[in-house]
Amino acid sequence: MKNSSEVDGYVCECRDPQSYGKNCEYLLPMGITFSQTATAEIALIEANPTDVQVYGDIICCVTLVCNSGLLCLDWREICDGVQQCMAGLDEENCDKLEFNECEHDEYRCMNGMCIPEEFFLDGEFDCLDWSDEIQYYDDANCPLEEVSTRCDDRICPANQYSCGDGQCIFNRFDFQIMSQIKRECRSRREQYFICETHYINGDKSY
Structure with a gap:
């Protein structure tokens, strides 16, 4: 398929659903x-x-x-x-x-990371160690x-x-x-x- 945004560019779509990669050079070992x-x-x-x-x-x-x-x-x-x-x-x-010290309007995660205070117990994990939420x-x-x-x-x-x-x-x-x-x-x-x-x-x- 010709890519009209580039002079000599092409956009390719892999025909085999198991293949992937820039040139469809990789193949998933199982499944599609x-x-x-x-x-x-x-x-x-x-x-x-x-x-x-x-x-x-x-x-x-x-x-x-x-x-x-x-x-x-x-x-x-x-x-x-x-x-x-x-x-x-x-x-x-x-x-x-x-x-590490966080600002007064920030929550300090167990690993020292700081996140905005309003992110604490908002239903989404914001600390990389998940310490800002109950682990559901x-x-x-x-x-x-x-x-x-x-x-x-x-x-x-x-x-x-x-x-x-x-x-x-x-x-x-x-x-x-x-x-x-x-x-x-x-x-x-x-x-x-x-x-x-x-x-x-x-x-x-x-």
Whole structure:
């Protein structure tokens, strides 16, 4: 289709509903929408809990270059009170957030962020850590959502583990505890690169 706003420009529409990208060069692995793909991948991971590292993958985005082991650093893990980088770069100068002062007409979020006072308890999450509202939304639904600032920009509260997609859990190793009440990442991010959870032909690989 010719783009009339540019002399030599074209606007292209991908014929295959599974394809996307500037030149339709990418293809969704399952489904014809992102939501369908995310739902199918989560179902595949949940159906194969001992093969998480086979049926899933973690997308790494470089936010802070540091040695954090095989599991890449998620931007939500910066200034979360837990040192992930070997040299501690992810927790440098974070104390400044604790002493941040807001104006008299602002509300101070638990993470030090300031928002207008009228945004407090207005029904919408304005603090990145969701501390300005009663948490009525189940963050376990975040991995299944399409682009959503509510989930994509969320920072986990102190002492909680980030699943990398807006969901937060209290204990990364909760899945190893024999209990009926468990809070796991739907993406199983907390189980990545933990060799005890990866089985090959019925044997544990260490």
